Amino acid sequence: MQGFYVTFFTEQNRKHQGKPIGEWLIQKALELGLEGATMSTMSEGFGHDHKLHSAHFIDLSDQPVKVMLASHPEGISQxxxxxxxxxxxxxxxxxxxxxxxxxxA
Incomplete structure (x- = not known):
C-alpha cells in the first residue's frame, strides 16, 4: 500500500487540550481509524530553537518524545x-x- 510515514517530535511536558501531545496524537490517529501509531521516548535531542532537551534522572518533563505512524494518504490528510x-x-x-x-503460511 502506498501512503505516508509521519514522525512528530515533542517533549513530555508539552500538553494540548489537557493531554500530553504524544497521547493526543495517538488518540486522534485511533479515532480516525489510522492503521497504527507508536510513541517512543528519547534520551536527548534539540529542535528548531537549538535548546537541548533531555531526560534527567529525577525530572523527565523535558524528555524528547516522537510519535510515528504510517497510513494511506487520506488518513494522513485527515x-x-x-x-x-x-x-x-x-x-x-x-x-x-x-x-x-x-x-x-
Missing amino acids: LMDAIKQSNLNVAYVKTPVEFGMTLT
Missing part, C-alpha cells in the same frame, strides 16, 4: 487537518512510503 483545526503546533517529518504486512 490527521493533519485535525491538527490544524485544533491549533496544535508540533514539528513533523512526512515521507512517502510503501507499507503493509507480511503474511506467513
Whole structure:
C-alpha cells in the first residue's frame, strides 16, 4: 500500500487540550481509524530553537518524545487537518512510503 510515514517530535511536558501531545496524537490517529501509531521516548535531542532537551534522572518533563505512524494518504490528510483545526503546533517529518504486512503460511 502506498501512503505516508509521519514522525512528530515533542517533549513530555508539552500538553494540548489537557493531554500530553504524544497521547493526543495517538488518540486522534485511533479515532480516525489510522492503521497504527507508536510513541517512543528519547534520551536527548534539540529542535528548531537549538535548546537541548533531555531526560534527567529525577525530572523527565523535558524528555524528547516522537510519535510515528504510517497510513494511506487520506488518513494522513485527515490527521493533519485535525491538527490544524485544533491549533496544535508540533514539528513533523512526512515521507512517502510503501507499507503493509507480511503474511506467513
